[in-house]
Amino acid sequence: MQFFEWINKGIAELSWSDIALVKFSSIAFGLLLAALLPALTEIHFIWYLFAMLLLAVKPVYKMFVR
Numbered sequence: 001m002q003f004f005e006w007i008n009k010g011i012a013e014l015s016w017s018d019i020a021l022v023k024f025s026s027i028a029f030g031l032l033l034a035a036l037l038p039a040l041t042e043i044h045f046i047w048y049l050f051a052m053l054l055l056a057v058k059p060v061y062k063m064f065v066r
Contacts, residue, residue, distance in 0.1 A: 014022075034040050
């Protein structure tokens, strides 16, 4: 459990701008992957939509149900 305590302590010290920078760096990483692996851009958008909805289930559940 020490690892998770360390991670939570580090996250608690981040400001909203730090979290925004992490999000933007994740977007940039996704664009880099799309540039390096053109096969990713050939996937039909429905699969991306499905993945987005699947990945959003837990955070949305926590936000609205709990």
